[in-house]
Amino acid sequence: MDADFWHRKWEANDIAFHESEAHPLLVRHFGSLGLRPGARVFVPLCGKSRDLNWLLGHGYELAGAELSRLAVEQLFAELGVTPEITEIGPLERFAAEGITIFVGDIFDLTHEVLGPVDAVYDRAALVALPEPMRTRYAAHLAHLTRHARQLLITFDYDQSLTVGPPFAVDEHEVRRHYGAAYHVALLEKHPLKGGLRGKEPVAEEVWKLERR
Numbered sequence: 001m002d003a004d005f006w007h008r009k010w011e012a013n014d015i016a017f018h019e020s021e022a023h024p025l026l027v028r029h030f031g032s033l034g035l036r037p038g039a040r041v042f043v044p045l046c047g048k049s050r051d052l053n054w055l056l057g058h059g060y061e062l063a064g065a066e067l068s069r070l071a072v073e074q075l076f077a078e079l080g081v082t083p084e085i086t087e088i089g090p091l092e093r094f095a096a097e098g099i100t101i102f103v104g105d106i107f108d109l110t111h112e113v114l115g116p117v118d119a120v121y122d123r124a125a126l127v128a129l130p131e132p133m134r135t136r137y138a139a140h141l142a143h144l145t146r147h148a149r150q151l152l153i154t155f156d157y158d159q160s161l162t163v164g165p166p167f168a169v170d171e172h173e174v175r176r177h178y179g180a181a182y183h184v185a186l187l188e189k190h191p192l193k194g195g196l197r198g199k200e201p202v203a204e205e206v207w208k209l210e211r212r
């Protein structure tokens, strides 16, 4: 999954991963992170997710990272705000009241540029990446956010039945990436209605990660 794969998807508007409403697991479980009002939440590989609107609507300050400038232009257009755009090395920073999105490769984002965050919300980010990129991503994310607590949504299914993304990430793998530095707790697991792409049976899982 190189950058071109994702740029082509956005250019073709082939974005089946994009949901029209906030994710039910975000709505049900974000409160379990126990954040203070106004806490700063980082959303890696954010696309133009409606989850961002939900988080903004609940008074959180948002930071995001997204490869596709097109996605981020659409995000701000849909929010109805005009961002201030600045270049920071290989990245662009789109900023408006309460929201900052870094456009470019998340691996080019540093803690110094991102700034402190109180929590991470990962939906369709870890599972969007193939191995060994997931290992690199999980280590980078932990370092970037100084092990901020995290709500993580994953899919678990038989990877031999179909190709990703989204990729299957089972409990063993979640613990392999995060178990050493975080307490890992499964908050909910359920079969995804209709299966993956309407076919393969798949479990959707939501995890809370808290720094040890």
Ligand SMILES: C[S@@+](CC[C@H](N)C(=O)[O-])C[C@H]1O[C@@H](n2cnc3c(N)ncnc32)[C@H](O)[C@@H]1O
Binding pocket: 006, 007, 017, 018, 019, 044, 045, 046, 047, 048, 049, 050, 065, 066, 067, 068, 071, 104, 105, 106, 107, 123, 124, 125, 128, 165
């Ligand atoms: C499966 S989509 C999920 C988007 C969003 N989280 C959602 O739930 O709708 C994955 C997103 O990650 C972005 N992406 C992929 N690789 C990236 C990278 N290395 N750095 C930043 N964004 C990346 C893609 O452009 C795409 O928008």
